[in-house]
Amino acid sequence: MTRKVLVIGLGLIGGSIALALQKAPNTKIIGYDMDETTREHAKTLNIVHDIVTNPQDVAAEVDIIIFGTPVNATLEWMEQLKTWPLKNKVIVTDTGSTKKMIMQKAGELRELGITFIGGHPMAGSHKSGVLAAKAHLFENAYYMLTPLAGEEIINMAQLESLLKFTHAKVVSVSAREHDHMTAVVSHFPHVIAASLVHQLGGENGEYPMTRSLAAGGFRDVTRIASSNPILWRDITLQNRDELVAQLEGWQSEMNRVKELLLNGSSADIENYFAIAKELRDELPISAGAMFTSFDLYVDVPDYPGVISEVTGLLADEKISITNLRIVESREDVFGILVISLQSESDRERAAACIQQRAKFETYIS
Numbered sequence: 001m002t003r004k005v006l007v008i009g010l011g012l013i014g015g016s017i018a019l020a021l022q023k024a025p026n027t028k029i030i031g032y033d034m035d036e037t038t039r040e041h042a043k044t045l046n047i048v049h050d051i052v053t054n055p056q057d058v059a060a061e062v063d064i065i066i067f068g069t070p071v072n073a074t075l076e077w078m079e080q081l082k083t084w085p086l087k088n089k090v091i092v093t094d095t096g097s098t099k100k101m102i103m104q105k106a107g108e109l110r111e112l113g114i115t116f117i118g119g120h121p122m123a124g125s126h127k128s129g130v131l132a133a134k135a136h137l138f139e140n141a142y143y144m145l146t147p148l149a150g151e152e153i154i155n156m157a158q159l160e161s162l163l164k165f166t167h168a169k170v171v172s173v174s175a176r177e178h179d180h181m182t183a184v185v186s187h188f189p190h191v192i193a194a195s196l197v198h199q200l201g202g203e204n205g206e207y208p209m210t211r212s213l214a215a216g217g218f219r220d221v222t223r224i225a226s227s228n229p230i231l232w233r234d235i236t237l238q239n240r241d242e243l244v245a246q247l248e249g250w251q252s253e254m255n256r257v258k259e260l261l262l263n264g265s266s267a268d269i270e271n272y273f274a275i276a277k278e279l280r281d282e283l284p285i286s287a288g289a290m291f292t293s294f295d296l297y298v299d300v301p302d303y304p305g306v307i308s309e310v311t312g313l314l315a316d317e318k319i320s321i322t323n324l325r326i327v328e329s330r331e332d333v334f335g336i337l338v339i340s341l342q343s344e345s346d347r348e349r350a351a352a353c354i355q356q357r358a359k360f361e362t363y364i365s
């Protein structure tokens with residue numbers, strides 16, 4: 001029997017889930033997005049098997065519904081869902097970055113007999129839209145589920161048996177735990193990144209070169225400020241309390257830094273950075289860390305040892321690789337080696353090193 005999955009919202013995350021689920025046997029992926037161009041892309045790029053212009057038309061025949069929409073839009077769809085004809089055993093899930101308000105709404109759905117299990121793949125990027133979708137986006141990342149208390153095991157098992165095709169590590173947490181943890185490692189850093197960019201924007205023009213100097217560190221720290229503002233508006237609106245708590249912690253941390261700047265000894269200051277370095281260096285890189293791949297595509301000739309030659313060059317330059325794969329092994333002379341790196345600046349260094357030392361062409365998709 002064919003399992004039918006409806007994905008509503010086919011941007012970076014919805015599109016990537018749809019692509020990953022293409023590997024699931026006997027599964028038909030139907031997609032909807034409010035944006036017509038996105039719908040067209042999703043169909044022509046085979047991200048979905050079928051596209052609809054009104055999700056309600058197919059709601060009664062699908063087994064799983066996945067929301068890949070910004071979190072406020074998800075709340076609105078969940079409200080509409082209450083009036084849709086649905087299969088008895090339908091499982092509804094989402095991919096949103098916040099969970100408390102969504103799971104509150106899920107409680108209302110439960111009263112109507114609709115199963116909703118919250119979901120959040122902890123992988124992504126500052127890029128958005130269907131054209132940025134990738135089948136392997138969630139590989140090795142945590143995928144948090146936030147079931148309501150007392151959720152039936154069989155429903156969890158059904159959802160997990162589908163999500164295994166994302167190759168993510170599925171874990172269950174409460175919505176409250178979820179919103180606290182993501183505020184610390186994702187939502188608040190986002191506010192800080194945006195505020196650093198605002199601070200640069202507020203420079204009064206006395207030093208016109210400043211923006212041109214915003215390279216390396218500044219770009220790394222503020223990369224996420226280039227994300228879709230609608231997404232982050234909604235996340236902020238739904239996780240205000242945790243964000244305010246984080247901000248208060250940050251303000252007292254900044255007071256500590258101010259005191260260090262005014263009166264700290266050289267040893268105190270070094271110690272501040274040393275402790276941060278130690279903690280930062282111990283963070284896990286792929287398993288469970290926020291995972292954004294900075295992929296570099298390398299056209300490599302097909303001879304034995306070519307991959308170790310490339311990785312050896314990067315090791316020489318002390319550039320860490322987080323993932324390595326071959327996307328397309330062409331029959332003729334070249335293959336495409338995809339190297340994932342930890343940051344934009346690592347990717348730039350890797351590209352320069354490979355072009356100069358191995359003379360292979362590199363691309364960024």
Ligand SMILES: NC(=O)C1=CN([C@@H]2O[C@H](COP(=O)(O)OP(=O)(O)OC[C@H]3O[C@@H](n4cnc5c(N)ncnc54)[C@H](O)[C@@H]3O)[C@@H](O)[C@H]2O)C=CC1
Nearest residue numbers: 009011012013034068069070071073096097124125128129
């Ligand atoms: N961007 C990221 O790295 C991550 C995002 N998320 C969550 O995943 C969800 C989707 O985010 P992205 O894919 O990054 O955003 P995106 O901007 O790439 O895609 C969102 C898609 O939803 C569509 N859309 C917006 N409102 C809609 C509505 N009312 N009905 C139907 N379609 C609608 C848009 O046209 C767009 O195609 C969000 O809830 C976000 O919090 C989760 C993990 C990572």
Ligand SMILES: O=C(O)C(=O)Cc1ccc(O)cc1
Nearest residue numbers: 097122123124125126290292
């Ligand atoms: O680009 C990055 O590093 C991210 O932080 C991506 C991201 C954005 C939102 C999420 O809920 C989870 C991950």
